[in-house]
Amino acid sequence: MNVGNLVLSRENSLKYYRSKKCRRIAHEKYDKISLNLSGNNDIIKTNHLKKAYKLNLSYCKNIINVKQLGLLYGLNLSYCENITNVKQLGSVRNLNLSFCKNITNVNNLGNVHCLDLTNCSKVKDVSKLNKVNILIF
Numbered sequence: 001m002n003v004g005n006l007v008l009s010r011e012n013s014l015k016y017y018r019s020k021k022c023r024r025i026a027h028e029k030y031d032k033i034s035l036n037l038s039g040n041n042d043i044i045k046t047n048h049l050k051k052a053y054k055l056n057l058s059y060c061k062n063i064i065n066v067k068q069l070g071l072l073y074g075l076n077l078s079y080c081e082n083i084t085n086v087k088q089l090g091s092v093r094n095l096n097l098s099f100c101k102n103i104t105n106v107n108n109l110g111n112v113h114c115l116d117l118t119n120c121s122k123v124k125d126v127s128k129l130n131k132v133n134i135l136i137f
Helices: 013-018 020-029
Strands: 003-007 032-036 054-056 074-076 094-096 114-116 134-136
Touching: none
Parallel strands: 003 032, 032 054, 054 074, 074 094, 094 114, 114 134
Antiparallel strands: none
């Protein structure tokens, strides 16, 4: 398997990734793509990112809806404080939700292998996460 890393953490970088040329080159060269879009506040919708293998969206303050990202291998949403609903992310293998302060319900994340809930202060019940191998809470 050939995994490619694409780091696009500057503000204008999302326009570059959205271009057909960038995606075509990336998907022709690599079987799986690891995207780092950390700190990119231009990102509001995430449906165009669902084909990535690993995705870092940490510090992307404007993201609210992440339901399209449920089939990724790795997903970092740390410091995405506007996210409230993560029930569709139960199939993500490695999930970082640290400092996502508005998440309350994580019951559907029981199949996640590694789950980071550091400083998710509104999460009170983790009893249904007994299948999670690594739980940081």
